[in-house]
Amino acid sequence: MTDQQQKNNETADQMFHGVPLNDIPNLFQAPPTLKDMQDINDVGHTFMIKPFKYDPSNPNLEPEPIHGMGNYFDIWNDDHVHLPCSPFNVMVYSAEERAQFISIILSKMISLALDVGNICSQPPPLLRIGTHRSVTMSQRQAASLLACAFFCLFPHQFNDQISNQHQTYQSINFIHLFRSGSPWKLEKLKCILHYFRRICEDMPKGVLTFRRFALPDVWIPKWTESQKPLCKIHLRKDTTIEDMHGLLQVDFANEFIVRSLQGGGVMNEGIVQEEIRFTICTEMLVSVLICEVMLSNECIFLIGCEQYVTYAGYADTFKAKDNFIDKTPKDSWGRKLSHVVAMDAINYLNPLNQYTIESMSRELIKAYTCFRIPKSMENFMFGVATGKWGCGAFNGDAQLKGMSYQ
Template sequence: MSRYILPSSESQRCLDRFSLLDEAEEDADGLCSLWRLIENVLDQPVHSSSDLSDVLSTISHLVRGSDGAAGDYGTLKGVVESIGESFYTQTWPQIRRCALDMPKVFANSSLDILEPGKRLRLSREQAASLVAHQFLCTLAAPSWRAEYYDFSIWYDSNQRHPVAAEIYITTVLTYFRDMSQLDGAVVLEYSLHALPVDFSSEQFLDAPLSPLTVTSVPQFTTELEELAFQQSSGAVVVSANKDIGFGQSATQEELFVGNCPEACPAVLVTPTLKPDQVLVVEGAAPMLRITGQRRDISWTPLPPEDRRGGRLLFMDALEIDELDADDGILVDLKPFSVDRELQKAYTAFSSWLQQSNSTVWTGLWGCGAFNGDPTVKMIILWMAASMAGRNLCIVCDASQEDFAQQFDEFAKSTKGGTVSDLQSILNSIPKTTERLHTLEHILSSQQASE
């Protein structure tokens, strides 16, 4: 099994660019232990935002030779200054402690990189240490990605979405400030799942359709990732990229991961998802309740008793704009597309033990930047939920109200059917139907047959 090497490993060595250590600590190649350098830098006092940026800049130059994406640290300094004295007396000491605990909590100084069927279980102490090092930017890039593995992307003054970057930094700092209020007995789990080799959708054709509800909300919120909302048997679909994780904007995936610092270490151990793979993260505590999406977002504090993480299903949909659609056929309706999305969803929905009244919550998965057709995608998710024995709840915001009403009408008319019935409905849609017009065709056909 491949491993991700942590900065506490003796194998991690670099130039002592600032002559922080005695020359005697250099090896024959003139390199020093990265960990000894980190310990030295973290001994520097931090009493101002400039002190903090000096520490982070020193680490960044040791690790990568420049400040990289962190730039001038302006956004980070602004958030820290808005917090005030409590950052230096409460938050920073916790970050420093968790970072320096790494050799104690990771005896092997490494992590197992996930493979299908494998799980990584971390104590809250271990997760906090990894998050601290993502904040300090001491970590090396995993072999499958060159960026978006630490939090330096949020630090520069120049941000594509300034509000989002400020929220994500606030989330991380809140996590460390209030760490003592979290349940220390919680075990966090990161698991990679692949479609069973003997899978065949044919064996599920007679399966009855699971209960489906369509819920309209004024705006999306991150409440869906909270355990109190999901309950222990539930889960929420994360509309993921194949390289999962956090980012600089405010997509659903970026909001859900950015709001759960303990979900962020998943980027260190999760290789690029293959077409039949999904990632599941359980127990990562959300810190805030974020409302809205993309440019219109705001947040409110989450009470400590609600900071319990549910189950996140990271599923990457087909990127329709990357596929050839010059033949006039709606890409979503091509057999390859339907099979791929059905297999992806089934893999996610069957990834945990069957429990009664188990509900999967989802937005319009794969229908934003990935340009999927909402009707086709939601029918596929309903098929997958029925095959896996899960209830399905589709959550739509105010901009999707018309679709919500029409799909709810369709769902009620199909109640009592089977997976085979939904497959027949998909097959009946003319392949040249334009995107966003598939539901209109289905409803018209149903009315004509009455």
């Protein structure tokens, strides 16, 4: 023990009662004499390293793994940790794909997240309740924001004008998606990781727009006075909404975009129409970050978002499939001519409630909010691709909803 250490101990002794600290046995005074590792015959002691002896003259000497570096001996039972590299583990990727992800893609994702300030150059604005506002960004900026979400870096967004008990923003962080759960969570994660692989290999150069629209009360039609005829309608069963190119495609949203019932949503267990669309068109997830909860006279437009992967199945049969090259043409801003509108239906716990004037009026206003043609677009009208909006978990009547669309 050095003189300085002894002096420090004596000073410390003056602050306590009892025997001086120097009278207490100290490990440094008489280090224990240990058997060499190779001489230990204790079945209850497992060495993960080869026999090793510390040499003070060579402090940088590092222990070697018990089976040598680069050699893996698998044990999969109740007495050992189940390592992710075990052949008994459920693998999302092959060894080659895992190596590529760890060595190349993950590092690029980290760079995208760390460089978010330079890539975005300013925070994107929030699309708040009651506003008619848009934000346009590059696909690289969206990728940087999504990389931050992947690493769960975003603080929770609050609306200071509303009590914390009734928050109107949700978290975009991927933490719930990473937690164990149903097999289809793994399939969703495969789609999202495929997106990151694609953009890390070849960053898309396009543009995206997220637009919130709130219908003013004075614009609500007087339905009983309307003389407009019903629109043309085309019905079919052999296709999906996302395959109806050149039309305004409907996203069957929750009032909180991509958050469904019973803790679902794309970031958790949900995997029906909206969650599937946001999974295969991953850039749509940016709307979760910037959009506040929707009111009955509001909708959110997602313009230019690209599809990166195909899928099979629905709900608990959902499976990620193949790489998808989205050949949708672009407008003069560089956005894919893909226009999606997020519209939320009423959740009817009692299905009979949907036949009231109040409920039917609400759904009519929501549909009109989403489908009305702005004066600036009257010469560029296009149809709407939709399905049984609000007729699944929300217990809607498909025929009644069909009249709302008309």
